[in-house]
Amino acid sequence: MxxxxxxxxYIDGILAGDRVILSRAITVVESRLAEDKxxxxxxxxxxxxxTGRSLRIGITGxxxxxxxxxxxxxxxxxxxxxxxxxxxxxxxxxxxxxxxxLGDKTRMEELVKDPLAFIRPSATGLSLGGVARNxxxxxxxxxAAGYEVILIETVGVGxxxxxxxxxxxxxLLLALPGAGDELxxxxxxxxxxxxxxxxxxxxxxxxxxxxxxxxxxxNALHLAQAGESGVAVKVLTCSALExxxxxxxxxxxxQYVATTVKNGFFSKNRAAQQVDWMHEIVRQKLEDLFYxxxxxKKQLHGIEEEVGAGKMLPAEAAxxxxxxxxxx
Amino acid sequence: MxxxxxxxxYIDGILAGDRVILSRAITVVESRLAEDKxxxxxxxxxxxxxTGRSLRIGITGxxxxxxxxxxxxxxxxxxxxxxxxxxxxxxxxxxxxxxxxLGDKTRMEELVKDPLAFIRPSATGLSLGGVARNxxxxxxxxxAAGYEVILIETVGVGxxxxxxxxxxxxxLLLALPGAGDELxxxxxxxxxxxxxxxxxxxxxxxxxxxxxxxxxxxNALHLAQAGESGVAVKVLTCSALExxxxxxxxxxxxQYVATTVKNGFFSKNRAAQQVDWMHEIVRQKLEDLFYxxxxxKKQLHGIEEEVGAGKMLPAEAAxxxxxxxxxx
Numbered sequence: 001m002x003x004x005x006x007x008x009x010y011i012d013g014i015l016a017g018d019r020v021i022l023s024r025a026i027t028v029v030e031s032r033l034a035e036d037k038x039x040x041x042x043x044x045x046x047x048x049x050x051t052g053r054s055l056r057i058g059i060t061g062x063x064x065x066x067x068x069x070x071x072x073x074x075x076x077x078x079x080x081x082x083x084x085x086x087x088x089x090x091x092x093x094x095x096x097x098x099x100x101x102l103g104d105k106t107r108m109e110e111l112v113k114d115p116l117a118f119i120r121p122s123a124t125g126l127s128l129g130g131v132a133r134n135x136x137x138x139x140x141x142x143x144a145a146g147y148e149v150i151l152i153e154t155v156g157v158g159x160x161x162x163x164x165x166x167x168x169x170x171x172l173l174l175a176l177p178g179a180g181d182e183l184x185x186x187x188x189x190x191x192x193x194x195x196x197x198x199x200x201x202x203x204x205x206x207x208x209x210x211x212x213x214x215x216x217x218x219n220a221l222h223l224a225q226a227g228e229s230g231v232a233v234k235v236l237t238c239s240a241l242e243x244x245x246x247x248x249x250x251x252x253x254x255q256y257v258a259t260t261v262k263n264g265f266f267s268k269n270r271a272a273q274q275v276d277w278m279h280e281i282v283r284q285k286l287e288d289l290f291y292x293x294x295x296x297k298k299q300l301h302g303i304e305e306e307v308g309a310g311k312m313l314p315a316e317a318a319x320x321x322x323x324x325x326x327x328x
Numbered sequence: 329m330x331x332x333x334x335x336x337x338y339i340d341g342i343l344a345g346d347r348v349i350l351s352r353a354i355t356v357v358e359s360r361l362a363e364d365k366x367x368x369x370x371x372x373x374x375x376x377x378x379t380g381r382s383l384r385i386g387i388t389g390x391x392x393x394x395x396x397x398x399x400x401x402x403x404x405x406x407x408x409x410x411x412x413x414x415x416x417x418x419x420x421x422x423x424x425x426x427x428x429x430l431g432d433k434t435r436m437e438e439l440v441k442d443p444l445a446f447i448r449p450s451a452t453g454l455s456l457g458g459v460a461r462n463x464x465x466x467x468x469x470x471x472a473a474g475y476e477v478i479l480i481e482t483v484g485v486g487x488x489x490x491x492x493x494x495x496x497x498x499x500l501l502l503a504l505p506g507a508g509d510e511l512x513x514x515x516x517x518x519x520x521x522x523x524x525x526x527x528x529x530x531x532x533x534x535x536x537x538x539x540x541x542x543x544x545x546x547n548a549l550h551l552a553q554a555g556e557s558g559v560a561v562k563v564l565t566c567s568a569l570e571x572x573x574x575x576x577x578x579x580x581x582x583q584y585v586a587t588t589v590k591n592g593f594f595s596k597n598r599a600a601q602q603v604d605w606m607h608e609i610v611r612q613k614l615e616d617l618f619y620x621x622x623x624x625k626k627q628l629h630g631i632e633e634e635v636g637a638g639k640m641l642p643a644e645a646a647x648x649x650x651x652x653x654x655x656x
Contacts, residue, residue: 041643048641062390128487159456159487271636278635281646286614289650307606308599313376315369318609322617 007042014047014145019118022145029137030123044137047144052270054086054143055257056150058164061174063155066200068107070174070240071151075108077246078149079116086142087111089153090135090160091122118147132163133280139167165193166276169266170253173197175217177210177237191220194233196252202237202245210237229265231256295324335370342375342473347446350473357465358451372465375472380598382414382471383585384478386492389502391483394528396435398502398568399479403436405574406477407444414470415439417481418463418488419450446475460491461608467495493521494604497594498581501525503545505538505565519548522561524580530565530573538565557593559584623652 005013005021010028013021029040061067071087078085087108111117120142123134139150154164165171173194191197197217202210217235227233234252238245260266290296303321306312312320333341333349338356341349357368389395399415406413415436439445448470451462467478482492493499501522519525525545530538545563555561562580566573588594618624631649634640640648 044643271638274635274638274642275632278632278642278645278649281643282618282649283611283615285646285650286618287611289654290610290614304603304606307602310599310602314602314606315372315609317606318613321606321610322613326617 004039007039007046010039010043011046014043014141015050017146019145022118022141023120025141026120026134026138029141030134040137044140047141050144051140052143054139054148054150055170055253056139056152056168057253058152058154058161058168058171059174060154060161060164060171060194061200062176065174065176066240067153067155067174070198070200070238071153072108072111073238073240073243073246074249075111075117075151076114077243077250079111079114082116083149084116084118084147085111085114085149085151086118086120086139086145086147087151087153088120088135088138088142089122090128090132090164091153091155118142118145128159128163129280129284132160132167133284135164136167136277161193166273169260169269170195170256172249172253175199175213177201177206177213191217191233195227195229195231195256196234196236196249197221198245198249199235199237200240203239203242229256229260229269230263231259290321290325293325296321299324332367335367335374338367338371339374342371342469343378345474347473350446350469351448353469354448354462354466357469358462368465372468375469378472379468380471382467382476382478383498383581384467384480384496385581386480386482386489386496386499387502388482388489388492388499389528390504393502393504394568395481395483395502398526398528398566399481400436400439401566401568401571401574402577403439403445403479404442405571405578407439407442410444411477412444412446412475413439413442413477413479414446414448414467414473414475415479415481416448416463416466416470417450418456418460418492419481419483446470446473456487456491457608457612460488460495461612463492464495464605489521494601497588497597498523498584500577500581503527503541505529505534505541519545519561523555523557523559523584524562524564524577525549526573526577527563527565528568531567531570557584557588557597558591559587618649618653621653624649627652 005024010021010025014025025043028036028043031037031040059067059071075085075087108119112119120138123131135152139152142150150168152164152168154160171194173191173196175197177199197214199210199213199217214235214237221233221235234256236245236248236252238249240246257266260269291300300321303312303317307314307317333352338349338353342353353371356364356371359365359368387395387399403413403415436447440447448466451459463480467480470478478496480492480496482488499522501519501524503525505527525542527538527541527545542563542565549561549563562584564573564576564580566577568574585594588597619628628649631640631645635642635645
């Protein structure tokens with residue numbers, strides 16, 4: 001067992017850009033132990049004034065689209081122009097499978113060795129909400145450690161994308177050439193969340209198909225309403241494998257930031273995200289208060305047994321437990 | 329505006345198998361109006377003794393795998409052997425896109441006309457948790473109306489599958505021939521949730537590829553640990569389009585049920601689902617109590633503004649609001 005560091009040691013280490021301390025601090029934030037929770041809160045409070053200065057980019061796309069290769073190519077490009085880059089993930093499925101995409105050590109082999117890059121796989125064994133909360137806090141720690149661009153990867157179609165959209169400034173949908181509309185998320189509402197669509201694997205035989213897929217997206221987006229950001233969604237093609245089109249992606253992100261900072265959307269969006277986050281904390285704390293309540297703790301097991309045996313309805317049991325919490 | 333029916337009228341209509349009343353009752357359950365919530369509770373309490381007797385089947389698979397065609401083929405097969413079938417969906421993405429898969433009126437054209445079948449698209453405009461809760465309650469209403477098999481469709485990779493797994497007796501993963509491992513959910517932990525994998529589109533030119541995909545799944549499952557159910561996960565091929573392999577799917581489901589009823593897992597699983605549901609209700613009620621609290625209502629807007637303006641940290645604001653709720 002490693003010795004327990006003080007919150008000040010963590011804070012100083014993070015602010016000095018110490019990657020080992022940063023890693024350990026993220027582990028503290030991910031911990032479910034009560035004493036770690038207090039420590040995590042102290043660390044987060046200490047580093048908060050130094051957060052919020054990075055650019056936060058969410059990246060999504062169906063499995064097989066080449067997210068890891070794309071993120072590595074973008075990461076390497078960014079470090080080549082001297083940006084410090086952190087890669088995080090919201091991958092709720094990693095709790096059940098052998099390992100998350102980022103946990104797979106064969107991925108991002110080059111970026112992992114880059115001194116300007118920091119890669120952290122998704123926490124495991126948590127609910128999606130828990131993973132999202134941890135990722136948000138890990139993002140703040142990375143920002144305090146001086147990382148200027150945070151890339152947050154997410155998987156598949158669904159709630160995890162909504163979480164990542166809710167903690168980033170720019171949301172990028174990675175797509176495949178040739179796959180059907182449905183597969184691309186056009187019908188799934190993901191496109192409507194995106195600030196840019198990038199058709200990956202635009203190489204070799206797929207170059208034509210990639211151009212065609214890009215045209216399909218252009219059409220679909222043309223029909224969609226203009227987004228709140230006031231910036232038209234851009235459709236690009238790239239080959240992460242052949243490392244082409246990556247600077248153009250970064251250029252698009254920068255243009256977006258310039259425009260939205262100017263028109264006020266950038267800060268408006270971050271403000272709304274803060275408010276949403278407050279509600280998320282309220283939800284979490286309500287649950288904590290409930291399940292840590294002495295009376296609830298004492299009776300929960302017996303009531304669960306009655307519900308499981310079909311002797312009490314779930315709704316009745318829930319009310320009974322809530323009455324315990326709120327009785328004076 | 330339709331006239332408001334009494335809860336007894338709903339209950340009697342549902343128990344008599346009246347499809348129009350059933351439809352309207354589901355709308356009541358989905359409603360967010362306070363008066364509808366009371367009515368919904370009264371209806372659900374009234375029909376509860378008549379629930380739990382159907383077989384609940386969850387069906388998942390990536391977009392493009394042919395879920396609607398498969399569900400229609402399975403549904404038609406089941407009504408042909410005189411089973412009453414209800415089709416529901418947990419589709420959180422339908423809130424943002426033009427319509428859910430089931431909402432698309434061009435789908436399931438035949439099944440929709442079948443007098444033994446009842447099809448209900450996913451509710452829109454709700455969080456995933458809300459959609460899941462509504463679907464669970466709609467399922468109970470369908471059971472009380474005499475539907476013997478409930479097919480619950482879900483989309484994509486992620487939390488919605490966990491919800492559907494948590495409300496069904498049998499979870500079926502529909503897969504494509506030829507697509508890569510990653511696309512199939514092998515690496516995403518979805519396979520580990522499945523009680524059967526069915527490779528669809530095993531027709532014409534794809535027959536060989538389908539057999540190959542099935543072999544890949546067999547291998548992947550061979551390496552996985554035996555499930556809690558005590559039944560080995562079966563891998564099948566079918567063609568929903570050509571209507572082949574469907575009776576075999578049903579046979580597999582029935583064998584699973586026979587074995588798990590015998591070894592006790594069937595009822596153990598349902599008991600655990602009831603307990604999970606109780607916790608879900610607790611979470612929901614805690615939120616309701618909080619946001620309906622008079623003091624919280626009064627101060628929420630001002631506090632949100634401070635958080636949005638960066639004058640208060642989300643965690644501080646959350647604590648302040650919670651103190652309002654718990655002060656005596």
